Amino acid sequence: MCLLTGAAGVLGSEFCRRYAGEYDIVAVCRTRAPVVPSQLETYVDPLDPADQEAASVYTVFADLREQAAVDRLVEVALARFGRVDLLVNAAAYTKPYSQTMVDGDAALINLDEHLRTNVVAPMRLATTLAHQFWMHRAADNLADNRNIVNISATAGSTVYPFQGQAGYAASKAALNALTGHMAAEFRSFGVRVNTVVPNAFPGAISTGRVTDAIIQFDRGKATGSAIVLDK
Template identity: 65%
Template sequence: MHGEPRRVCLLTGAGGLLGSEFCRRYAGEYDILAVCRTRAPAVPTQHEQYVDPLAPDEHLWENRGAVHAVYADLTDPHDVERVIEVALARFGGVDLLVNNAAHLGGYPHTMLDGDAALLDLETHLLTNVVAPFRLALRLAQESWQHRAADNHARRRNVVNVSSLSGTHTYPFLGQAGYGASKAALNALTGHQAHEFGRFGVRVNVVVPDSFPARVATSAVADAVVRLDRGDATGEAVVVDGRAG
């Protein structure tokens, strides 16, 4: 509808491959709070913008979709609280939470060789499960749980970014911790969909194959937006080589 405020998206993992692609494709459609750990997305932010060296004072159209970048370690509960605080203070609310940040580390041999798998497991779980859980929970507690009518009107929702590693066992080594964390994220999606539905917030999960090696990164970003525009909740949307 003409005059309707732009949708607000809180996007984690914004400096990674999918995060940057999402920002490039959709910063013109959403007001994006781009949460990064060490690397900003490859788009204009409040800190970095494009400049024409021949006309440095000219306003460039490429800067109209600038995102608001926030640096945070989402394994730190205090940083999660700060991200929610910034989002609500700057935008007044969040319509779409995209839990995209992920720890991808693996171990080079088998999980029995030394302690590499054990040492990495905690980071997998904290980044890939606990952080999405905490972000959605805090956002619900601080903003959503008593605003059912507004949530329905704004079509508010959460989209978790998982992986086929959470549903399949692959023949190559090093995937146990990552796959287990993504399987837990899939289960979390269903539980949050059930509980958040009571106040009008949908929760879904995108389950992509490896990108960009096997599927286009743009196809994964587009799947997130299709879920935001739709009505589904508690759904797992697979993005594989058959996806358009």
């Protein structure tokens, strides 16, 4: 089973559309659901109403910045499916600040918002899932190849000529560092942790390449590694 955050975004929606037939997906959203069959929506062919597309996506609304919401999310996922084999941390805050870094407190406030969603939330969810399910199941984790894929960005290692990106870039650089340390610590109970590092999608690269990289990590054995998609 896959627990996917940011499920209503460009990447999350594409992942659900492409892989809902292969995974049971708990699609985590903050305000809007992905446009895929779920317990919230059923797709019906008007020419053949009896032919309804089966839903393998279960949508949950949660603010991942709040510990109580994360606790509830993990409890719901485990109650429904009994396991989590893949965690994809794709939720992201991406809003730039509008002025320069030295114009008042805007850039500092912006940095705090980026860190809360792009760094603290993935760690909060991963550690909560570890406490509630993974930590005492090392043999099962290894047998089921359980893993985490964090979605970073090339902005975490490249200074692009666009004003207002410092908060976003710093958060992605921090996520890269967090991934390496998480891989080292989660190894003790058999859970792998990797990161996909794309340039802007679907502009610079296709969204499909990002989803394919997630699947490559899920089906492989690597940990503490990164797939960079820059061209």
